[in-house]
Amino acid sequence: MTFSWGVMKSYLPRIRFLTVHYAYFIGVSLVTSAILWGSSTPAYSVRYIDALFLTVSAMTLAGLNTVNLSTLNTFQQILLFFLIMAGSTIWVSIAVVLVRKRAFEKRFEEIVQEETLRRKRLRKMSSIGRRMSWTRSLSRQTIDSQPDRIPNSTTFSLQPIKSRTKSLGQISRNGSAHSRQSSQQADDTQPMTRYQTGSVGTGERIPDEASPGEPDDEATDAHIAFTHDVRDRPEESPSSPVRRRMRPPYINVQSMAAAQNGLEEGGHGGDFDGEADSHLHFLRKFSRNSSFHHLSERERERLGGAEYRAVSLLSIIVPLYFLLWQVLGGIGVAAYVARNKAAVARSNGLNPWWTGFFFAISAFNNSGMSVLDANMVPFQRSTYMLITMGLLMLAGNTCYPVFLRWILCALRFLLPQGEYFHYFRETLTFLLDHPRRCYTTLFPSAHTWWLLLSVxxxxxxxxxxxxxxxxxxxxxxxxxxxxxxxxxxxxALCVRSGGFYITNISALQIGTQMIYVVMMYISVYPVVITMRHSNIYEERSLGIYADDPTVGEASETSSLSSSLSHQPPSPGRLYFIKHQLRAQMAYDLWWIALAVIIICIVEAGQFTRDPITYSAFNIIFETVSAYGCVGISTGLPNQFYSFSGGWRTLSKLVLCAVMIRGRHRALPVAIDKAIMLPSEKLAKAEEEDALIRMERTMTRTTR
Structure with missing residues (x-):
């Protein structure tokens, strides 16, 4: 019995961002674990469970290690080095940006292909029109040469053949770039009007409504063309090369027609400025979190163009941010270690430059792994090392949204005034005003300040x-x-995500360790809550809806209505934050509880032998550190690797699952504009959300 691909596809799970994310982390970890295990020297000196644990820990940025990394060979250390970068949050976000950018371009290519086919049809129709014009002209010449054959002849004028041919040719060249408005402007500037003859001999004129060179206005407004499709034509207006290069990659054809008409009438090439200055005026039609609604088709097109330019800009800035911080930070830290702490690295059998560079990469990606067995303890009095490493940890994780927004604000502030940078400034403004339509970890100004305060x-x-x-x-x-x-x-910086330790954690006061457990558990909450609170489809993602007023207005209105009607207050903005916190904590807690119970059962024999080292608190500390992808550990006596290095195989497997699950708790929900590919479905979702909010608001108002 044969099954078609369509039938098989219906039984397969739906591919979503979360599914791809899990597949990426699990697949890479499994493949590289086999490579790490097989490349051991001497052969198989590293157990496979330890190789799997190390690769999962490196990919998830948990930073825990069950063997000393200094005992690994250079190839294995380099493999872990690249796994740390491959699992970075910023690296994954770069992939998302590039995929969305390509999806935009693919969508535009389809529209351009449709437009090209439409132009070809128009050229064909124009060619037929020219032949008909020649035929009518020849007939007229024949009639003029024999006037006695025309009964009751009445004089009437046909436009010259040359003018008619020129007009049709011009229309054919511009194709869909002319709307009815631009056609009327062209008619006003030329002493002629397009007519078609009625019955010969009556002189009756009928407007040429079916002229193939004049596309319908409604059909024209929905079409888009790339800049290079227009400026490569020899008939393009003689605007400056600089001006042509600065046009956006996605523009409405009607704006090009307006600019073309302005040039033909003696204007300059700056008509795009008028369109550009006003082409986003419709963005005022949004509710909270930049959720746009009640937009026309043309406005949706312009919004898509603005989003595409913003994503294109991010596809340059974010990779540069990711690369420069690590390269410059790596050089700075490596030079310091080679100059001031070379003996420490060599005593561990390591190259000082390699040790420093590994430190910097691990710090920026918030892994906490170190090829130096003593971690950061030898640098307790190294001011430069501590400040540089701390700055790298902030830039790569907890303060990354803050730093990125500051960079964009600085670019807009420092950008010179003038026509050349007009579209660049416009793109920066759109990105700063509506960041969550374009990127997962770039937030509006108020959310960014709140995130900084929480940090x-x-x-x-x-x-x-x-x-x-x-x-x-x-x-x-x-x-x-x-x-x-x-x-x-x-x-303090390491506890939330950095993973390094400057002092032996087990030597700290027990109250400090307990505070660290709580901080590791909630380490990701500020970013996650900010991400979901600023989600465009916030209500849709949570399955609840609220009124559109601001927090204060919503609270006052709900309190007043509840006091009058003796009903519970309607949900406001604070309600969403509380709902998200409760849902996140409840979802996280059972994972940790289940893992701790299993590990305690497996390690019961070790607890009986050494109840202090294998205490329940130490197991909880290690599990929370793995789930929070932090990496600090209470350790083992006389050992430099993590506490989990002394566990049994099953306990290590459980902790691997905990690390993978913990790495995915910081992801945006499935319904998030910043990770969804452009489609008409998104526009419908925004309109549906706006309609539901409006209906619910009206329902509460009428009560």
């Missing part, structure tokens, strides 16, 4: 806890007061 508050709590709770702690007091303050700040 300061949470890191401040960790910093104060380190300094105060560990007062008179010998493991901390061994460092002088000045460097100790900087050590506390560095350790």
């Amino acid at each position: 300061l508050v949470l890191n401040g709590i960790d910093w104060v806890a380190y300094e105060i709770l560990n007062y008179n702690n010998p493991a901390v007091d061994i460092v002088p007061v000045g460097p100790r303050v900087l050590d506390g700040l560095f350790q």
Whole structure:
């Protein structure tokens, strides 16, 4: 019995962003684990479970290690080095941006192909029209040569053959670029009007409504062309080469027709400015989170063009950000280690430059892995090392949305005024005003400031806890007061995602360790809540809807209506945040609880033998660190690798699953404009959301 591909496809799960993300991380981890295991020297000196654990830890940026990385050969270290970059959040976001950019371009190519076919049909019809004009002209010449054969002849004028042919040729060249408005303007500037003759001998004139050179206005408005399709024509207006290069890659054909008419009437090539300055005026038609509604087809086209230019700009800026931070940071850290701590690296059998570069890459991607067995402990008094590494950790994760927005704001501020940079400035403005339509981790101004505040508050709590709770702690007091303050700040940055440790974690006061558990658990919450709170399809993704007013207005209205009608208040903006927090915590908690229970059962024998080292708290600490993809660990006595390095095989497999699941909790929900490919379905979703909100608002108002 044979099955067609269509039947088989109906049984396959729907491919979504989350599915592809899981497949990428699991597939790469499995393949590279076999490579890491097979490349061990001596052969198979690294157990496969440890090879799998290391590759999963590197890909998920968890940073835990069950063997000392210094014992691996150079090839294995390089493999982990590239796995850390391959699992980076920014690297994955670059792939999403490039895929969406290509999807836009593919959609535009389809429209251009349709437009090209339409032009060909128009040229063919124009050619037929010219032949008909010649036929009518020859008939007229025959009639004029024999006037006695025309009964009751009445004089009437036909437009000259040359003018008619020129007009049709011009229309054929411009094709769909002329709307009815531009055609009328052309008629006003030329002393002629297109007519077709009625019955010969009556002189009756009938407007040429079926002229093949004049496409219908409604049909024209829906068509788009690329700039190069227009400017490569020899008939293009003689605007400057600079001006042509600065045109956007996606423009409405009608705006080109308007510019063309302006040039033909003696104007300059700046008519695009008028269109560009006003072509996004319709963006005022949006509710919160840049959700646009009640847009016409032309406005949707222009919105798509603005989004495409914004995504194209991100496809340049984000890879440069990802590359320059790591290259410059790697050179800076590696040079410092080679100059000041070379002996530390060589005592571990490592090259100083390689050690420093690995540190920098691991810090920027918030992995916490280190080829140096002692991690960051030898750098407790190295001010330059701590500041540079701390800045790299902020730039690569917790403060990445803040830094990226600052860069875009700085570009717009420093951009010179003038016609040359007009569209670049316009694209930056659109990206800053409506960031969540284009990118997952770029937020509006208010959300960005809230995120920065949360980073300061949470890191401040960790910093104060380190300094105060560990007062008179010998493991901390061994460092002088000045460097100790900087050590506390560095350790605070590492707790949320960095994964490094400046002091042995098991030597810290138990209250500090408990605070670290909580901070690792909520480490991703500020970014995730901000991402979902600024989602364009926020209600649709959560399955709930609220009124459109702002927080204050919604709260006042709901409180007043509830007091009058004795009904519970309607959900406002704060309701969504609470709902998201409850849902996220509940979903995360059962994963951690289940993993801890399984590991405690498997490691029961170890607990009986050494209840202090294999305590339930240490297991919880390690599991939360893996789920939060942080990487700090209480460790094992007389060992440099993580606490999980002493676990049994099943416990390590469970922790691998925990790391993979934890890496995916920071992703946007499935219904998110920044990860969805452009389609008509998205436009319909926005209109449906607006309609539902309006209906619910009207329902509450009438109660």
